[in-house]
Each structure stands twice: as C-alpha cells, then as structure tokens.
Amino acid sequence: MILTLLIGFSSISFAAGNDKVDNATLVSFRHDFQNATNVSWAQTSTCYKATFELDGQTIYAYYGKNEAGLVAVTRFILSSQLPLNLQQELRSKLKDGWIADLFEVASGGETYYYATIENSATKTIFKSSGFSNWSQISKAAK
Helix, strand or coil, X not given: CHHHHHHCHHHCEECCCCCCCCHHHHHHHHHHCCCCEEEEEEECCCEEEEEEEECCEEEEEEEECCCCCEEEEEEXXXXXXXXXXXXXXXXXXXXXXXXXXXXXXXXXXXXXXXEEEECCCEEEEEEEECCCEEEEEEEEEC
C-alpha cells in the first residue's frame, strides 16, 4: 500500500492552501507535527500528502482519506544514514551504477527503505527487508 502511495502520485492535484483538506486531517497533522513549517498539501483519490519542513529536513506525511490518521511518513536520506548492514549490502549492488533515490518510510510501527539504483542501461528498485538485506522489487530498461 505504501509503495502505491509513493509511486501513484502521477494524478496528484495540488490543494490551494488547506481548503481542500478535510478538517480532521488538518487537526491530526497539527497534532502529529506541531513544529512543521512551510506546509503544502496535495491529494489523490485515496490520500492527502503534506510536504513540510521539520528540523531542517523536508518530510512527507500521508493521510488516508478513508481511514483516520497518519498512514506513513517518508523522507529522502543519504546512504550514510542507513543502518550499517544495509549500507554495505547496497554498496555491493552498485557495481557500475549509482544511487538515484534513497528514502526512508515509517508506517505501522515499522521503518524500511527504498533505493533506486541506475546505470546506463537499467533502473532497479530495492526495498529493505529488515535491517540487514535488500529485495529487488523492480528492474526496467532505460
């Protein structure tokens, strides 16, 4: 479900201010992220996405339209912010490629990571399985 939220934003419409975000979601957001600044909202048919600054980082929070409260929180990270085992295994997957995207997802009391590795011919997406290894979830030619 989280991957669908993150990848499925091709049909995003941006809300002008907060007028298109329901009041319960706004109240929940203000409770969850009291010190958030520079908040902007977007939505799909299934969720609201808040993009904001917190402690010098850009954070993305996803709230379901049909379920109460926060669904997931994501942020882009550096490879040096990964747990050591995941850092080492990700380096072994690079070979002739580079890390194009790396982000952390917190949802349902769990934290996991997505990494996109590209080279001149392919784009491969991995998801962490625990804190020690990666599972390939897709690979496509460029």
